Structure formats: C-alpha cells, structure tokens
Amino acid sequence: MKPHVIIIGGGFGGLKAAKLLGKSGRVKVTVLDRKNHHLFQPLLYQVATASLNPSDIAMPIRQILGAQTDTNVLMENVLSVDLAGKTVITESDRHPYDYLVMACGSSHSYFGHTDWEPLAPGLKTIEQALEIRRRVLTALELSEKEKDPKVQTRLLTFIVIGGGPTGVELAGALAELAHSIVSTEFDNIESARIRVVLVQGDARLLLAFSPALSEKAKLALEKKGVEVLMGRHATEITALGVRLGDEFIESATVLWAAGVKPSPLNGMLGVPLDRQGRVLVAEDLSVPGHPEAFVIGDQAHFETPKGPLPGLAPVAMQQGLAVGTNILRDLDKKSRKPFRYLDKGIMAVIGRSFAVTEFHGLELSGFPAWAMWLFVHIMYLVGHRNRIIVLINWAWSYLTFQRGARLITLASWRDADLGQAGRVTVAAATPAEVSAVLPGAAVPAAGKVPG
Amino acid sequence: MKPHVIIIGGGFGGLKAAKLLGKSGRVKVTVLDRKNHHLFQPLLYQVATASLNPSDIAMPIRQILGAQTDTNVLMENVLSVDLAGKTVITESDRHPYDYLVMACGSSHSYFGHTDWEPLAPGLKTIEQALEIRRRVLTALELSEKEKDPKVQTRLLTFIVIGGGPTGVELAGALAELAHSIVSTEFDNIESARIRVVLVQGDARLLLAFSPALSEKAKLALEKKGVEVLMGRHATEITALGVRLGDEFIESATVLWAAGVKPSPLNGMLGVPLDRQGRVLVAEDLSVPGHPEAFVIGDQAHFETPKGPLPGLAPVAMQQGLAVGTNILRDLDKKSRKPFRYLDKGIMAVIGRSFAVTEFHGLELSGFPAWAMWLFVHIMYLVGHRNRIIVLINWAWSYLTFQRGARLITLASWRDADLGQAGRVTVAAATPAEVSAVLPGAAVPAAGKVPG
Numbered sequence: 001m002k003p004h005v006i007i008i009g010g011g012f013g014g015l016k017a018a019k020l021l022g023k024s025g026r027v028k029v030t031v032l033d034r035k036n037h038h039l040f041q042p043l044l045y046q047v048a049t050a051s052l053n054p055s056d057i058a059m060p061i062r063q064i065l066g067a068q069t070d071t072n073v074l075m076e077n078v079l080s081v082d083l084a085g086k087t088v089i090t091e092s093d094r095h096p097y098d099y100l101v102m103a104c105g106s107s108h109s110y111f112g113h114t115d116w117e118p119l120a121p122g123l124k125t126i127e128q129a130l131e132i133r134r135r136v137l138t139a140l141e142l143s144e145k146e147k148d149p150k151v152q153t154r155l156l157t158f159i160v161i162g163g164g165p166t167g168v169e170l171a172g173a174l175a176e177l178a179h180s181i182v183s184t185e186f187d188n189i190e191s192a193r194i195r196v197v198l199v200q201g202d203a204r205l206l207l208a209f210s211p212a213l214s215e216k217a218k219l220a221l222e223k224k225g226v227e228v229l230m231g232r233h234a235t236e237i238t239a240l241g242v243r244l245g246d247e248f249i250e251s252a253t254v255l256w257a258a259g260v261k262p263s264p265l266n267g268m269l270g271v272p273l274d275r276q277g278r279v280l281v282a283e284d285l286s287v288p289g290h291p292e293a294f295v296i297g298d299q300a301h302f303e304t305p306k307g308p309l310p311g312l313a314p315v316a317m318q319q320g321l322a323v324g325t326n327i328l329r330d331l332d333k334k335s336r337k338p339f340r341y342l343d344k345g346i347m348a349v350i351g352r353s354f355a356v357t358e359f360h361g362l363e364l365s366g367f368p369a370w371a372m373w374l375f376v377h378i379m380y381l382v383g384h385r386n387r388i389i390v391l392i393n394w395a396w397s398y399l400t401f402q403r404g405a406r407l408i409t410l411a412s413w414r415d416a417d418l419g420q421a422g423r424v425t426v427a428a429a430t431p432a433e434v435s436a437v438l439p440g441a442a443v444p445a446a447g448k449v450p451g
Numbered sequence: 452m453k454p455h456v457i458i459i460g461g462g463f464g465g466l467k468a469a470k471l472l473g474k475s476g477r478v479k480v481t482v483l484d485r486k487n488h489h490l491f492q493p494l495l496y497q498v499a500t501a502s503l504n505p506s507d508i509a510m511p512i513r514q515i516l517g518a519q520t521d522t523n524v525l526m527e528n529v530l531s532v533d534l535a536g537k538t539v540i541t542e543s544d545r546h547p548y549d550y551l552v553m554a555c556g557s558s559h560s561y562f563g564h565t566d567w568e569p570l571a572p573g574l575k576t577i578e579q580a581l582e583i584r585r586r587v588l589t590a591l592e593l594s595e596k597e598k599d600p601k602v603q604t605r606l607l608t609f610i611v612i613g614g615g616p617t618g619v620e621l622a623g624a625l626a627e628l629a630h631s632i633v634s635t636e637f638d639n640i641e642s643a644r645i646r647v648v649l650v651q652g653d654a655r656l657l658l659a660f661s662p663a664l665s666e667k668a669k670l671a672l673e674k675k676g677v678e679v680l681m682g683r684h685a686t687e688i689t690a691l692g693v694r695l696g697d698e699f700i701e702s703a704t705v706l707w708a709a710g711v712k713p714s715p716l717n718g719m720l721g722v723p724l725d726r727q728g729r730v731l732v733a734e735d736l737s738v739p740g741h742p743e744a745f746v747i748g749d750q751a752h753f754e755t756p757k758g759p760l761p762g763l764a765p766v767a768m769q770q771g772l773a774v775g776t777n778i779l780r781d782l783d784k785k786s787r788k789p790f791r792y793l794d795k796g797i798m799a800v801i802g803r804s805f806a807v808t809e810f811h812g813l814e815l816s817g818f819p820a821w822a823m824w825l826f827v828h829i830m831y832l833v834g835h836r837n838r839i840i841v842l843i844n845w846a847w848s849y850l851t852f853q854r855g856a857r858l859i860t861l862a863s864w865r866d867a868d869l870g871q872a873g874r875v876t877v878a879a880a881t882p883a884e885v886s887a888v889l890p891g892a893a894v895p896a897a898g899k900v901p902g
Contacts, residue, residue, distance in 0.1 A: 036592055036859040053504040055856035063857065066636030073636075075592040075859070092596055117865060127864035141487055141526040145543055185517030185524075385847045385855055389840060396836045404836055405506040406514065408487040408526070411862040413578035414568060 002028045002070065003098035005327060006088050008078055008265070010038045010061035012313045013297040014103035015382075016320030022068035024328055029071040030095060032088065036060050036075050039126060040381055042313060043390075045166065047129040049173035050137065050403040054126045056390050059383050078104075080268045083290050099292050099327050102279075103320065104263035106298035106311060111259055116237045120256040123166055130409065132255055136174060137408050139253045140181070144188050154250040156193050159242050161234050162257030163200025164207070165348040168217055170257055171198040172350035175224045180401050197227045197249060199234060199242070201258070206356070208310060208346055213356040216365045220350045234258075260311065262299045274301040274308070283338035285323050294323045302339065313380070314344040347373045352398060453479045453521065454549035456778060457539050459529055459716070461489045461512035463764045464748040465554035466833075467771030473519035475779055480519070481546060483527045483539065487511050490577060491832055493764060494841075496617065498580040500624035501588065501854040505577045507841050510834050529555075531719045534741050550743050550778050553730075554771065555714035557749035557762060562710055567688045571707040574617055581860065583706055587625060588859050590704045591632070595639050605701040607644050610693050612685050613708035614651025615658070616799040619668055621708055622649040623801035626675045631852050648678045648700060650685060650693070652709070657807070659761060659797055664807040667816045671801045685709075711762065713750045725752040725759070734789035736774050745774045753790065764831070765795040798824045803849060 005021055007014045010033040022029050040057040047054055062073045076090040081100065088095040108122035121131045136158065143155035158178065160171040175196040183191040198205075198221060204214040205221075205228065218228050229244065236243035241250040262278045271287050272280045278301035279287060285300065287293045297316035302309045309315045318341060326336040345359030347369070355369040364372065374394070381387050393404050456472055458465045461484040473480050491508040498505055513524045527541040532551065539546040559573035572582045587609065594606035609629065611622040626647040634642040649656075649672065655665040656672075656679065669679050680695065687694035692701040713729045722738050723731045729752035730738060736751065738744045748767035753760045760766045769792060777787040796810030798820070806820040815823065825845070832838050844855050 036588060036857070053506055053856075054860065055504055055858050058858055060636075060857045062632075062636045063853070072638050074596050075589075076596065093598075121864060125864065126858065126860050130860070131864040137487060138526075145525050145527065147544075181513075185511075185513045187523050385843075385851075385853070388843060389855075392836075392839060392843070400836075402514070402836070404840075405504075406487075406511045407506050407509055407577065409505065409577050409581070411864075413572060413576065413582040413862075 002026060003331070004028045004030065004096070005099040005101065006095055006097040007031045007101040007103060008081075008088065009033055009103035009105060009297075010035070010064075010073075011041075011103055011105050011297060011316060013316030013320035014101065015061070015064065016317045017101050017103070017296075017324040018065055018071065018320075019068070020321055020324035021327060022065060022071040024324075025069065026328065026331055027070070027099070029065075029068070030097075031061060031065060031071070031073045032076040032078055032090060032095070033061055033073075034075065034077045035125075036062065037126075038064060038382060041124070042377060043381075044123055044126070044129050045169045045173055047126065047405070048123055048132040048136075048170065049177045050133055050406040051173070051177075051397055052390060052393055053405050054130065056386055056393065057381065058126060059386065064382060078265060081265065081293075083269060083271075083287065083293055086292065097292075099330075100294065101320070101323050102263075102265065102293070102295045102299055103297050103316065104265055104299050105316075106260040106262045108256060109259035109261035110256070113237070116234075116256070119237045119239060120161065120254040122256040123170060124260075132170075133405075134408050134410070135253050136177070137406060140178065140186070140189075141408070142252075144186050150250075152189065153193065153195075154241065155252045156189065157195040157197065157241070157249065157251040158253045158255070159197045159199060159249060159251045160255045160257055161199045161242070162259070163198060163202065163205040163228070163230075164257060165346075167198060167200070167257035168205055168221065168348050168350060170255060171196055171226045172221055172224055172354075174255075175221075175226045176351045177403060179225060181403070181406070194225070195227065195251075196225060197229060197251070199229050199232050199244060201231065201233050203231055205230075206348055209348070209356060209358050210363060213358060213363055213365060217348060217350060217356050220354045220356075220365075224351050260298065266295075266299060276301075278308070284326055284336045285319055285339050294326075296320055296323055302341075304341065309341055312344075312346070315341060318342060347376065349373050453477060454782070455479045455481065455547070456550040456552065457546055457548040458482045458552040458554060459532075459539065460484055460554035460556060460748075460750075461486070461515075461524075462492075462554055462556050462748060462767060464767030464771035465552065466512070466515065467768045468552050468554070468747075468775040469516055469522065469771075470519070471772055471775035472778060473516060473522040475775075476520065477779065477782055478521070478550070480516075480522045481548075482512060482516060482522070482524045483529055483541065483546070484512055484524075485526065485528045486576075487513065487526050488577075489515060489833060492575070493828060494832075495574055495577070495580050496620045496624055498577065498856070499574055499583040499587075499621065500628045501584055501857040502624070502628075502848055503841060503844055504856050505581065507837055507844065508832065509577060510837065515833060529716060532716065532744075534720060534722070534738065534744055537743065548743075550781075551745065552771070552774050553714075553716065553744070553746045553750055554748050554767065555716055555750050556767075557711040557713045559707060560710035560712035561707070564688070567685075567707070570688045570690060571612065571693075571705040573707040574621060575711075583621075584856075585859050585861070586704045587628070588857060591629065591637070591640075592859070593703075595637050601701075603640065604644065604646075605692065606703045607640065608646040608648065608692070608700065608702040609704045609706070610648045610650060610700060610702045611706045611708055612650045612693070613710070614649060614653065614656040614679070614681075615708060616797075618649060618651070618708035619656055619672065619799050619801060621706060622647055622677045623672055623675055623805075625706075626672075626677045627802045628854060630676060632854070632857070635852075645676070646678065646702075647676060648680060648702070650680050650683050650695060652682065652684045654682055656681075657799055660799070660807060660809050661814060664809060664814055664816060668799060668801060668807050671805045671816075675802050711749065717746075717750060727752075729759070735777055735787045736770055736790050745777075747771055747774055753792075755792065760792055761797075763795075763797070766792060769793060798827070800824050 037058040043057045046052040110116045146152040232244045279295040296319035298311035322339045347357040349355040355373040356365045357369045488509040494508045497503040597603040683695045730746040747770035749762035773790045798808040800806040806824040808815045808820045
C-alpha cells in the first residue's frame with residue numbers, strides 16, 4: 001500500500017509537489033483546495049484592469065493533475081489539521097495522511113481594521129479581481145452621468161493603498177485603463193480629471209528592490225499620471241474616501257494592496273509562528289517535531305542569512321519540489337536535503353512597456369526589463385491555450401490600446417436584481433454596506449451622498 | 452439643434468438603430484442600458500458550459516459606439532417612459548426625446564412560479580450563464596467527494612426545462628461537458644451515471660422547425676446521452692429536484708429555458724399589449740398613437756400573415772435598421788416605409804459538429820448545418836478580437852475536447868466568504884435559500900439533505 005500524501009492548496013508550491021510526487025508513481029496523492037482552479041496570481045492585476053479574462057490565468061487543478069495516476073483532487077474547505085493524529089479535517093470528511101504538505105498561501109491583512117475590507121477590496125482571488133474591475137468601470141460610468149462636480153471628482157479619484165509590487169502594478173495599469181477609455185469614449189468627463197493616487201507607508205516604493213529602481217518605478221508611475229504619496233498611512237476608510245492623517249481624500253474607489261497574512265490554518269497547528277503568523281519551518285521545510293508535515297510558500301517562514309524568504313512564486317515552486325524530493329528520499333531511506341533557495345530575481349511591471357527587474361545585483365529597467373517580464377510570465381503560465389490567448393490579448397491591447405474584458409458583471413444573477421446595474425454602488429459591495437457606513441445614505445450612495 | 456433620439460437597450464436591435472442614426476450625423480443619439488455591454492446571446496450557452504469567456508461574446512456598448520459623434524452612452528436603469536411628455540425617466544435623471552426606440556428585449560418567465568427562479572436559473576445574462584456554470588461544475592465536484600450514492604445520483608442528474616433552441620443547445624453542450632471531464636478527470640464517479648434530462652412540454656422539440664428536423668435534433672441529443680421527455684410539464688421545483696406530474700426526478704441542478712416575457716417597461720406604457728405582454732406595434736413599428744415612439748425586437752408584437760415575428764436576432768436587427776431609416780425619412784419629410792421581415796432562416800446547434808437549419812423551406816442537418824452555423828455566428832460576432840479568440844477557443848476545444856473556462860467563481864469576493872467554495876450549494880444560490888425550501892436543511896444542503 002503506497003504512502004498517502006495530502007497536499008493542501010493548488011497554488012505554485014502545491015502543484016509542483018503534486019506533479020513531482022504523482023509522476024514518481026510511488027505515493028498516493030490527494031490535493032485539497034477550496035477553489036477548483038490554480039491561479040497565476042502575478043497576472044491577476046490584469047484581470048482587475050480588464051486586460052485579461054479570469055480563465056486566461058486560471059485552470060482547474062483537476063485539469064492540470066487529472067491525468068496523473070494515484071492523484072485525487074478534491075474541492076474541499078479544510079477546517080483544521082490534527083498533526084498528532086496525522087489527519088486533515090475538512091467540512092465533508094476526515095483525511096488521514098502519511099505525509100502532509102501545507103501550501104495554503106496568504107490572504108489580505110487589514111491590520112485589525114476588518115471593517116475596511118468591504119470598502120477596499122484586495123487582489124488575491126479571481127472574485128476580488130472581478131470586484132475591483134466592477135468598481136473601477138462602474139465609477140467611470142457613474143461619473144459620466146453625474147451632474148454634481150464634487151461627486152464627479154470623487155468618482156474619478158482612485159486610491160491604491162500599498163506601494164509593493166501589487167500596488168505599483170495595479171496603480172500603473174489602472175491609470176492607463178482609465179485615461180485611455182475616458183479620453184476616447186466618454187463625452188461628459190475629461191481624462192485630465194482622473195486621479196490615481198498610490199499611498200505608500202514607507203519612504204520608497206518596492207522595498208525589495210534597490211533605491212535606484214524604486215525611484216525609476218516612481219518616475220514611471222508619475223509619467224502615467226499616478227500621484228505617489230510616500231510615508232503616508234490610511235487612518236480611516238469610508239464609502240467617501242480615505243483619511244491620511246490630517247488629509248481626507250474623497251474617493252469612490254479604494255483598493256487594498258498593503259498587507260498580507262498567512263492562512264488562518266497556521267493558528268490551529270499549535271506550533272511556533274513568527275510575528276506575521278507564518279510557521280517557523282526547519283531547514284527541510286518540515287514543522288519542528290513533525291517530520292512528516294511540511295509548510296511551504298507564503299504560509300512558511302524560512303530563515304536565511306538575509307532574513308526570511310519573501311512570498312514569491314519561485315520560492316513556493318522551489319519549496320514544493322524540495323518537499324516532494326525529500327518525501328521520496330525518505331522512501332529510499334536516504335537523508336533529507338536542506339532547502340536552498342536559488343534566487344530567480346524579482347520583477348515589477350508598470351503599465352505597457354515599462355518594468356524594473358533585479359537579478360543577482362544586475363538591475364534592469366524600461367523596455368528591456370518589460371520584454372523580459374513578458375517572456376518570463378508567458379513561459380510560466382499554465383496551459384498552452386492560455387499562453388496563446390494571453391499573447392493575442394496582449395498584442396491586441398498593445399496595438400489598439402483597447403482592453404479585451406471591460407465588462408461590468410454583478411454578484412447577483414437574479415433578473416429581479418439586475419436593475420442594480422444602473423445604480424450599482426462603487427465604494428461598497430452592496431447598498432446596505434454603504435448605509436452601514438453612512439447612516440441614511442440613499443442609493444446610489446457612493447455616487448449621491450452629498451460630499 | 453439636432454433632434455434627440457433616445458434608444459433604450461444596446462442589444463441587436465438597439466445597436467443597429469444607434470449605428471445607423473449616429474453615422475447619419477443628423478440626430479443626437481443617447482443609448483440607455485442598465486448593462487455596460489452588448490451581449491451576443493446566441494453563444495451565451497457556451498459561457499454557461501465553460502467553452503467561452505463572458506468577454507468573448509460581450510463588448511462595452513461604449514466601446515462599440517464611443518467613437519461616433521453626437522452619440523452618448525449611459526449606463527442607466529430606466530424606471531418608466533412618459534409617452535405623452537416624451538420623456539424617459541431613469542434612476543438618476545429625466546431624459547426628454549424627440550424620438551424614442553425601445554429595444555429592451557425579454558427576460559425569463561416562470562409562468563407565475565417566481566419562487567422557482569433561485570432553484571432554476573435561466574440563460575439571458577452573463578451573470579446567469581456564470582451561475583449555471585458554477586452550479587454544473589460544483590455539482591460534479593460535490594459528487595466526486597460524496598459518499599451517499601443516493602445523493603451522488605442527485606448531484607449527477609441535470610434537468611433542463613424547455614425544448615426550444617436554448618434548452619436544446621444547453622442540454623447538448625451540458626451532456627458533452629459533463630461526460631468529457633468526468634471520464635477523463637474524476638476518480639470516484641463514472642460518467643455513465645451522469646443524467647442530462649431535457650423536459651419539453653409540447654409533443655416535439657424546436658417547434659419553429661419542421662417535424663423532420665425536430666426528430667433529427669431529438670436523435671442527435673439522445674446520441675449525446677440526453678434523455679428527452681416529451682409532453683411533460685414541471686409542476687414543482689425544489690432544491691431536491693423537479694416534479695413532472697406524478698414523477699419526481701431528484702436533481703441538484705435544474706436549468707430554466709421554458710418561457711420568456713418582454714421587458715416590464717411595456718406594462719407602464721399604457722398601450723395595447725398581446726397576451727405575452729408585447730406591444731402591438733403599427734406596420735412602421737411605432738406605438739399606435741405615438742408616431743415618435745418605436746418598439747422593436749422581443750419587446751414588440753409585429754403581426755404578419757404567418758403570425759407575430761419570433762424573438763430572433765435577425766428580426767431585431769432588421770427592425771432597428773427600419774426604425775432608423777424611417778426616422779431619417781421623417782427628417783426628409785418623406786413618408787415612412789412599412790417594415791418587412793426578410794427571413795434569414797433559423798438554426799439550432801447540438802454540441803460539437805451537429806446542427807439543424809431551415810432557410811426558406813430548405814432543410815439542413817448534421818455537419819454541413821453545423822459548419823453554416825459556425826460561419827454565421829463568427830460573422831455576426833461583434834469585434835475582430837472576439838472573432839479571433841472565439842475561433843481559437845473553438846478550434847482548441849474541437850481538437851483537444853477541453854473546455855477553456857471551467858472556473859467555479861463565487862458571487863462573494865470577501866475572504867471571509869471564500870470558504871464557501873468547499874461547501875457551496877448547487878440547487879440554490881445561497882444556503883439560506885435552501886433552508887427556505889427545506890426547513891432545517893443543513894449546509895451543504897443540496898449535497899447533504901437526505902433524499
């Protein structure tokens with residue numbers, strides 16, 4: 001009877017482990033994920049800004065692994081893990097394992113301000129990307145028919161909180177999207193009135209990069225019309241905008257790219273965590289005291305001389321392979337290899353044709369960096385069809401300046417609710433949420449509440 | 452000052468009128484739509500069955516008409532029309548007009564059983580297509596991990612109610628989707644256990660076609676594994692299934708393709724309607740007594756020697772052009788031309804490589820009909836990019852038998868709610884709705900309620 005390996009999470013790390021172990025034919029693999037799809041998160045900001053379709057960057061885990069023998073994929077919501085009893089408890093079953101790989105990734109952290117989530121969606125899932133797309137496009141549609149210039153200004157102001165790669169990429173693409181479609185397709189609003197504000201708490205953007213590249217990224221963003229506010233923190237977020245200390249910037253569309261926190265599963269394991277809640281793993285990525293249980297990717301804190309490894313796709317992928325390899329070495333009665341991260345460099349892209357990359361001290365920026373970014377991202381995208389479709393979409397957008405996926409779709413599918421499309425609120429997921437923030441606010445709240 | 456033409460609805464008919472009038476440069480055009488996009492409904496069933504992405508068959512109305520001078524596009528929810536005062540009342544404004552073109556299309560009719568809507572979504576909007584996709588794919592995921600064979604059978608039973616083109620196309624594509632992915636990617640369920648049931652109230656399918664073609668369509672469906680039940684009516688729909696007279700078929704996924712009703716706007720006009728609620732229009736498509744107001748497409752009842760014209764895209768398109776032409780003739784002080792429909796024939800497609808078409812008595816079926824269907828649909832699709840992408844998607848699916856858009860996405864985007872993915876209910880939009888139907892039903896209701 002083959003040993004049973006359970007992998008929680010079909011992200012970059014989980015998939016690598018599942019493929020390697022599945023191909024070996026020496027273990028039974030079960031992949032548990034609450035989603036049915038693997039998501040290529042590095043391109044998620046392009047779904048949020050209407051350049052790509054969800055399925056261009058996501059693929060069913062079942063479709064990726066389905067052909068593998070002895071590999072079982074279940075769409076399951078994991079409730080807890082019993083490390084002592086070597087069992088994963090999900091909502092529909094208990095799953096005993098011989099080996100466990102936890103690769104659950106991370107979600108957004110609002111630093112205790114959980115009430116900010118409905119007002120400022122983050123960008124971790126397809127659902128969130130579509131919500132951001134809906135809010136951005138709806139704000140423009142509402143501003144086109146708005147009579148009150150003050151409200152119009154609020155609708156035309158977009159605030160992105162957080163100056164890391166996600167915030168930088170989102171702000172750059174957002175500025176391009178808004179300016180291009182407003183200047184060509186809107187009659188009642190001037191593209192010059194659009195404000196895209198990027199709020200960064202630290203003294204510079206992209207802390208992971210060199211100060212020189214941070215500065216280049218800042219200039220590239222400003223060239224695209226993004227206002228970069230450095231050293232500022234959001235102290236209040238409402239349906240009407242964001243307070244930065246003593247300044248309140250009115251905005252109907254606030255997006256969150258500031259903080260992430262690892263899977264809540266970590267809290268249930270009863271093992272030592274770092275301050276951010278990541279599991280402090282051993283050098284073979286196992287949980288101290290539980291050699292058969294591994295934690296990888298954003299969920300793990302792997303210490304190196306330069307500090308803990310960052311939450312990057314290459315880190316998760318290499319860790320997935322390392323864990324799979326060590327499980328097979330166990331079966332061969334060989335000693336495990338400690339994990340070593342092979343630095344693949346870092347990249348951030350700012351709209352069309354500009355990026356910054358850093359690779360072992362070698363710094364690149366501008367078009368060459370962008371070309372490299374494009375090549376790498378197409379290469380790592382899962383599925384040939386997706387590569388073809390994404391390339392065509394990019395070529396089309398590059399040549400025509402058009403976005404392929406500028407649809408406003410609603411959460412509700414009921415005919416009765418579809419009237420909402422005309423009065424859909426921007427700054428909150430539902431009118432109810434607006435009224436919650438602003439007692440007595442009439443629908444369409446975000447558009448109509450007197451400033 | 453140019454006369455002001457308001458067009459309500461950016462569907463097939465409204466767009467044709469807007470383009471013709473906008474290009475003429477002789478009138479000011481305002482297009483009002485509660486959605487921001489034009490939708491190519493004939494291919495919507497392919498979004499519901501995971502072959503195409505929403506934006507492959509939908510395009511922002513603003514993007515289609517934005518370049519036109521004197522054409523204004525507003526995403527507006529129309530509340531009512533004051534025919535006497537020549538004013539359209541929307542949620543955010545009052546819009547006076549010189550000419551009005553109403554092209555609001557139709558929505559689903561549950562024949563008074565409004566409580567059936569949450570249990571059996573129809574297929575008229577992108578939101579509904581995505582909801583159908585979510586339910587179908589979720590039912591398969593739940594059945595893969597279900598232990599109770601009785602519940603598994605319910606999860607593997609799909610019922611489509613209505614044997615018109617929509618029901619036939621949906622059932623055919625659904626059977627192909629379910630059988631192909633279950634046979635290749637699922638470990639715990641047999642594709643032989645999948646039941647796709649098409650329920651038709653009349654004595655034959657596709658009443659608009661000849662009896663011979665109806666029979667061919669029936670055989671083609673049965674070849675794909677669809678059970679066709681003729682002369683049966685749904686008398687009850689619950690989260691557990693459908694009652695057809697004295698038989699109750701357990702099913703977690705019930706889809707509605709039975710009836711349509713015109714826009715509720717018709718009821719507010721205070722003009723004569725037919726039994727289905729369509730406006731009885733004059734031979735120039737104007738509202739009797741209001742020569743400056745026109746009604747076209749599904750919303751209108753245009754009488755011909757063969758009875759009223761059906762709700763087809765070609766009818767709406769030709770009527771849009773006819774109305775635009777007559778408005779321009781008014782400006783030239785020329786007499787209006789009565790509308791004449793040029794029959795473009797009818798088509799229905801059943802999965803890959805089979806279709807039936809009828810054109811002026813000429814009947815075609817099988818592959819040639821399918822090739823014609825494919826050509827016509829690519830040709831009428833709006834946007835070059837969409838044509839390219841759809842062709843690639845089709846070619847890819849045809850060669851690989853894979854679907855490009857098999858994503859389960861949820862209505863909610865909040866991290867807190869995403870756990871739902873693992874327990875998302877199939878037969879109802881929300882667990883609450885299941886409990887409403889089945890008091891005391893535990894979540895995951897559709898999957899777990901004892902039969």
